[in-house]
Amino acid sequence: AQKVTQAQTEISVVEKEDVTLDCVYETRDTTYYLFWYKQPPSGELVFLIRRNSFDEQNEISGRYSWNFQKSTSSFNFTITASQVVDSAVYFCALSEAKTSGSRLTFGEGTQLTVNP
Amino acid sequence: DAGVIQSPRHEVTEMGQEVTLRCKPISGHDYLFWYRQTMMRGLELLIYFNNNVPIDDSGMPEDRFSAKMPNASFSTLKIQPSEPRDSAVYFCASRNFAGRTGELFFGEGSRLTVL
Numbered sequence: 001a002q003k004v005t006q007a008q009t010e011i012s013v014v015e016k017e018d019v020t021l022d023c024v025y026e027t028r029d030t031t032y033y034l035f036w037y038k039q040p041p042s043g044e045l046v047f048l049i050r051r052n053s054f055d056e057q058n059e060i061s062g063r064y065s066w067n068f069q070k071s072t073s074s075f076n077f078t079i080t081a082s083q084v085v086d087s088a089v090y091f092c093a094l095s096e097a098k099t100s101g102s103r104l105t106f107g108e109g110t111q112l113t114v115n116p
Numbered sequence: 117d118a119g120v121i122q123s124p125r126h127e128v129t130e131m132g133q134e135v136t137l138r139c140k141p142i143s144g145h146d147y148l149f150w151y152r153q154t155m156m157r158g159l160e161l162l163i164y165f166n167n168n169v170p171i172d173d174s175g176m177p178e179d180r181f182s183a184k185m186p187n188a189s190f191s192t193l194k195i196q197p198s199e200p201r202d203s204a205v206y207f208c209a210s211r212n213f214a215g216r217t218g219e220l221f222f223g224e225g226s227r228l229t230v231l
Contacts, residue, residue, distance in 0.1 A: 035219070045207065045222040091159065103172065104149075104220065106159040 002027040004094050004107035012113045013082055021077040021110045023092030029053075031097035034068065034075045035104065039089040048090075051075065053097075082114045118142070120223035122208050128229045134196040137226045140189055141210030149220060150183055150193050151207040159207075165191065166213075198230045 003026040013019045025034065036048040049059065051068050059066045063080045079086055092107040121140040129135055141148045149164040163173040168185045176183070180199070185191040195202055205227050209220040 037222075042224070043205065043227075044224045045209075045220075047219040047221070050219060103161060103164070104159075105161075108158050 002029075002032075002094050002096060002105045004092050004105055006090075006092055006107035006110050008110045009108070010111045010113070012115065014115050015084060016081050017114075018078060018080050019082050019112065019114075021079075021090050021092075021112065023075045023077065023107060025073050025075065025092070025094045027094060027096060029096040033095045033097070035093040035095070036066065036075075036077050037091045037093060037106075039091065039109070041088070045091070048077075079112075082112075084114050084116055087112060087114045120208055120210050120221050122206075122223035122226050124226055125224065126227045126229075128231065129198055130231050131199055132197045133230075134194065135198045135202075135228060135230075137193040137206050137208075137228070139191045139193070139208030139223060141191070141208070142212075142221055143189065145210035145212045145221070146188075147211045147213060148185060148191050149207075149209040149211075150191070151209065151222075152204045153207060153225070154204045162193070162206075195228075198228075200230045203228055203230050 005024045007022055032053045034051045038046045038048055049066055056068050065078045067076045089109045089111050091109045093104045095104045123138045146167050150162040151159050152162055153159045160175055162175045163183045164171055165185045181195055183193045205225040207222050207225045209222045211220050
């Protein structure tokens with residue numbers, strides 16, 4: 001069975017600090033996909049990124065960066081120079097290729113609060 | 117393009133009443149998903165459809181829950197009879213299998229409160 005663990009329930013930082021959100025996953029599949037979603041206070045879920053299990057290149061998108069390490073089954077998310085607008089719940093998720101990437105298993109989420 | 121549209125946004129009902137949640141996926145998307153979010157259980161997949169056909173309903177909690185997708189542009193999730201433990205935010209999401217990133221596009225959710 002697949003499982004996603006986000007050990008950090010809540011994180012609070014001051015604006016402009018860097019913050020890393022941890023994600024550890026379990027799966028028996030050799031081919032799978034990893035995702036990060038953002039849920040702002042308004043409630044909708046916003047897609048941030050997807051990684052394939054065979055692509056371990058780290059990715060940077062503006063202030064966001066992702067570190068994927070298969071050796072430790074981790075897919076961590078870093079926000080550089082955090083802003084108040086980054087305050088949200090962030091979810092890491094996993095899907096297996098055998099389900100055509102359709103069945104997402106979400107972690108418990110990390111509530112990030114960025115204080116001015 | 118309009119996103120995934122869900123209605124109602126909020127629903128308050130009494131135990132035993134029938135509840136129907138509605139979803140219009142993004143045009144051209146061939147997968148539709150229903151998720152439930154609660155504090156206790158987080159985000160759970162209830163059911164998903166491919167080309168209007170239910171593929172996996174193993175997450176549907178019990179027979180009181182049913183979902184249909186009569187056409188490519190409409191789906192319903194029905195709870196009959198509703199119970200207080202059904203109180204949650206229900207999300208509908210859609211995706212295009214051919215999409216490059218495989219991302220799910222979520223609606224804004226329907227917040228259900230059963231008294």
